[in-house]
Amino acid sequence: KQEVTQIPAALSVPEGENLVLNCSFTDSAIYNLQWFRQDPGKGLTSLLLIQSSQREQTSGRLNASLDKSSGRSTLYIAASQPGDSATYLCAVINNAGNMLTFGGGTRLMVKP
């Protein structure tokens, strides 16, 4: 059974810092990995999707990498802003199915 873990669970940084959020998964037979943002009490907004054959994807100040063989992904946020404060979730789809398995999220606070 796929297990997805995110470290750290919470992170507080001053505005302007570059930061890295980590995601690990136990079964490397994944189809793709997706990063989401969740604001308190709200839905999930898709940030980036990395296919299993890809190593990284970039969108603006966000860069996500994937090392499938070691079961790891990172989300790099450059020049963080207070508006980046939210919970960041990673989720994988396994080769054997089409459902997403989520990590517990990293709650990010960027202080002005």
Place this chain on the structure above:
Amino acid sequence: EPEVTQTPSHQVTQMGQEVILRCVPISNHLYFYWYRQILGQKVEFLVSFYNNEISEKSEIFDDQFSVERPDGSNFTLKIRSTKLEDSAMYFCASREGGGENTEAFFGQGTRLTVV
């Protein structure tokens, strides 16, 4: 930009009552999902639906739950007899296809409170 819409945004119901949560997936999408998130916990998979039938379901999705796509646009989740532990945020999601390059898009959720 196309989006997944869910109604209602908040539903309060008495224990034992039936509830129906409604979703309108993105129009050209073929795969539909329900997930739930109990306060402070992980987002959990409930069920996936493709080609007018359930394709996968979790152990949470027992006989109290059912899904329907009654017409070409709506996708509903029914809970027959709600329990206190069904209180959670319920998210609908859709994907255009089953390929590895297709993102899942989520709605804003329905907060279900069972009292």
